[in-house]
Amino acid sequence: MKATIYDVAKEAGVSIATVSHVINGKGKISKERREEIRRIMVRMGYKPSMIASALTGKKTYALGLLVPDISNPFFAEIARAVEDEGQRHGYSVFICSTDNKDEKVEHYAALLQQKNVDGVIIGTGLKELSALDPLLHGGIPTAFLAREIPSAQVPSVVVDDHAGGAAAAAHLIALGHRKFAVLAEEESVSSSRERVRGFRQTLAAAGIVLDPALVRSSGMKESMNQALELLQGDDRPTAIFCCNDMLAIGALRAAKQLGLRIPRDCSIVGFDDTVLASVTDPPLTTIAQPIEQMGQTVVRLLVRLIEQPEERPERIVLTPALSIRQSAASRPPE
Amino acid sequence: MKATIYDVAKEAGVSIATVSHVINGKGKISKERREEIRRIMVRMGYKPSMIASALTGKKTYALGLLVPDISNPFFAEIARAVEDEGQRHGYSVFICSTDNKDEKVEHYAALLQQKNVDGVIIGTGLKELSALDPLLHGGIPTAFLAREIPSAQVPSVVVDDHAGGAAAAAHLIALGHRKFAVLAEEESVSSSRERVRGFRQTLAAAGIVLDPALVRSSGMKESMNQALELLQGDDRPTAIFCCNDMLAIGALRAAKQLGLRIPRDCSIVGFDDTVLASVTDPPLTTIAQPIEQMGQTVVRLLVRLIEQPEERPERIVLTPALSIRQSAASRPPE
């Protein structure tokens, strides 16, 4: 069987308290004894059980990461950044895909609380904040990533989505476009709402009105159909702003199906700049989120919150950047 | 503070043993009492601490998933399937990206053992099996996914990589190709070796010799350079078989950089059929792995091993399928 603290204590002829002290580098132990016990631990292949120490010492060194879908490249890239930074601080991470469904959020929230994780990162949308009750009431440190709930007093790292939408609009306007459509995510996703708002405002500032009928909300699955409708209407838009790269790919597919050439017949701008953006046909012009930095930053925020719960929650805003490839070009001549 | 089993026992006027029994549906408890205690639990918002029960009841209901890189779409999709199936059986999953480095494998193996996970899925390559010692010796149920170590007596679910490589070769031969190159993963990755072997054998059976100088191993980063070399040599191959979709994308980029048209000037076949394959330019003809089925199957295998350790390890082979898109076409006329 696996060695326990009792086994090494017996082997070393000391009490388990002493062994515990050398494990944790606490108490005053003579140098020789400490070394001796260390040697015995490695010889016996002893590793303290984290679950036993969690039951006493409090921490489990586990974090939960809630995202809509880990198989979505954007969140997969976020997850990697979170994993790496977590690792750096000694934490492992549980993946939790919610499909943006409150029931799943609630289920995972309860589960993570039962598992006594030290903290959780919320990178998923939710309709009712109450889905997070098990966490918030359970007193589990929580940080928001790329989403936020204005009312909640929790730290968050967000990207300036409004600025991102504005950047997309400015770029398209500069290319001469005047007639736009938008492919947005579901209404409940605050980041998507902000992107549209930034896009619309920048258009307005240029004296262009965004026709509400040409702003469509949809999941990944239906984005192609929505795009087909937009591209088939008479008075077709010359540019489509999509609130993430997957939606943009739906638009690209719709265009291809209709025999339209991108960007000649219609410009398309995405958002996220995941690996997908660089492999599409044509490569996507998109608003890049600083994915690695986002993951690193939330973890740091969360770890600080875990270690110093008294500090007031921070809100960190990162800036997206226009990444120009080939899916957006000058407006076609009339 | 959070309610404990003592709190609900006191509230109900019974012993903690009785509460424990109703939680676990064990022992004989009068129906009324059982219901009463249930009500009290929900009223107090009581959820048993999984870490306390793990310390006694044995199981943590946590699984580890080792993959080279969770941000790689193939493994992200695997992770989602594993998460979902794990969830179905009551398990949560820790993500562990190893970058195919033995040190990281070993680090995670030790960590997962310390965390007392109930089982781990190895979906990563490794050079030395000994990196898994903490798991194998620690008696932690382990299953291999998409990789395997012949010597290890552990269950595994693999795809018939040899057949996949053969299918790619057969398709390209049927299209009239005779001069091939291969972009493979690192030598240590057994699945990649098998794919090349299947490819080579099928060529051989058709009387075609695969020039060893045209078989290149590389990571994702260098694949484009390798492809550039292959495509720039005199006597350029008319088709390149790539051992995963990312490598194929490297080849696509190299071709584009050289001004070559795919598939007119060179056919490219990938492997995996992740989301990437459908968004490239042109869409990738590739060998599809049954990703969802793979994830589901390993989890089932592992769960069975956890619950019935005495059963002998199974080895399940799933079959890949050619997924035809537009990156491979008839050999250009001489």
Add this chain to the structure above:
DNA sequence: CTGAAAGCGCTTACAG
């Protein structure tokens, strides 16, 4: 049908 008690593998005051 229900409870007292030991134990899981640790940590942490508290004594000495």
Add this chain to the structure above:
DNA sequence: CTGAAAGCGCTTACAG
């Protein structure tokens, strides 16, 4: 400098 003992929140024989 080191150890005895209580306790973390549960589960599980064992009695009754």
